[in-house]
Amino acid sequence: MNPLFLSPEHILQGGYFNATLRKLQEPNTSIEPHNIMYPVFLLENDEGMQTVSSMPNVFRYGINKLMPALTELVNNGLKSILIFGIVETLPKDAIGSSADSVNNPVVKALSKIKAAFPDLTIACDVCLCPYTSHGHCGVLTEKGAIDHAASVKRIAEVALAYAKAGADIVAPSDMMDNRIKAIKDALIANSLQNQVSVLSYSCKFASSMYGPFRDTMKSSPMAGDRKCYQLPPGSAGLAARAAARDVAEGADFLMVKPGLPYLDIVRQTKDKYPNHPLFIYQVSGEYAMISRSGDENEMESILMETLTCMRRAGADCIITYFAPLILNLISKKQ
Numbered sequence: 001m002n003p004l005f006l007s008p009e010h011i012l013q014g015g016y017f018n019a020t021l022r023k024l025q026e027p028n029t030s031i032e033p034h035n036i037m038y039p040v041f042l043l044e045n046d047e048g049m050q051t052v053s054s055m056p057n058v059f060r061y062g063i064n065k066l067m068p069a070l071t072e073l074v075n076n077g078l079k080s081i082l083i084f085g086i087v088e089t090l091p092k093d094a095i096g097s098s099a100d101s102v103n104n105p106v107v108k109a110l111s112k113i114k115a116a117f118p119d120l121t122i123a124c125d126v127c128l129c130p131y132t133s134h135g136h137c138g139v140l141t142e143k144g145a146i147d148h149a150a151s152v153k154r155i156a157e158v159a160l161a162y163a164k165a166g167a168d169i170v171a172p173s174d175m176m177d178n179r180i181k182a183i184k185d186a187l188i189a190n191s192l193q194n195q196v197s198v199l200s201y202s203c204k205f206a207s208s209m210y211g212p213f214r215d216t217m218k219s220s221p222m223a224g225d226r227k228c229y230q231l232p233p234g235s236a237g238l239a240a241r242a243a244a245r246d247v248a249e250g251a252d253f254l255m256v257k258p259g260l261p262y263l264d265i266v267r268q269t270k271d272k273y274p275n276h277p278l279f280i281y282q283v284s285g286e287y288a289m290i291s292r293s294g295d296e297n298e299m300e301s302i303l304m305e306t307l308t309c310m311r312r313a314g315a316d317c318i319i320t321y322f323a324p325l326i327l328n329l330i331s332k333k334q
Ligand SMILES: NCc1[nH]cc(CCC(=O)O)c1CC(=O)O
Pocket: 125, 127, 129, 137, 173, 174, 209, 210, 211, 212, 213, 214, 219, 226, 282, 283, 284, 285
């Protein structure tokens, strides 16, 4: 009989008293370069480089400024990027024609990036909002509702244009019903189905945390909001149905966006679809919040803790504006 009446099965501290044991207690939560994807804002002007006032340390780059920045990041371990195009002089119209025109900055840059960084996985955000005159993610009817057929047709055309131009992943963020099938069909019709994957923004919520991003992209809707296509923040049910639908339509990867307040959705999605790699988009509002938290050391610990918790909840890859910092922190640790 032990004198203190400790019952062995109630003693947890015997299992995590050093760093190695603690690592064993945190399975599948490590942060390695392949667990991180870096969003990149690409300008029309090849020589352009602009800071983003609402997002410290984030830049909009022309391709000639992006290349040296990427060289440094790839040398530091960067494995994947997610490209957003920004137009300043190209026309915005009702159907987002500039999204897939030959002058679109993404279409123009893909082959250059691919040639310079053959091992970098390149995803392209697919949406109409940066290119439409009304700023919505789909095509509208005369009454201002989403024109479903026209929207899905355009989204598939844009995805195909990026796929043909060299994207490894097309990532539709528009939230139009049935776009995954339309994109997959377009890839198959062009014999690209085994060279391009589809990362669905499957569980994307109508969040108030996209503000800094919309400043950056100049992509706020001119009128109305996105609540008729992005999901209501309180709805786990629609998130489950959206993921199920996108899996049925052939999505290769799923996503939950934003990340931190939605980790229950991450867990629910991972439990239901353990065989589909799951992404989290740590969005611009999350970036703004964490950037402002504490001094540099504190901020870095908060960031890494947040990423660990995202991995614990079931995320395989986290899309984050902190990627350059994270790569530095990872390489320092080794
Ligand atoms: N298709 C829009 C889109 N693509 C990426 C983000 C958000 C990214 C972020 O906030 O970091 C959004 C949000 C939106 O404006 O609805």
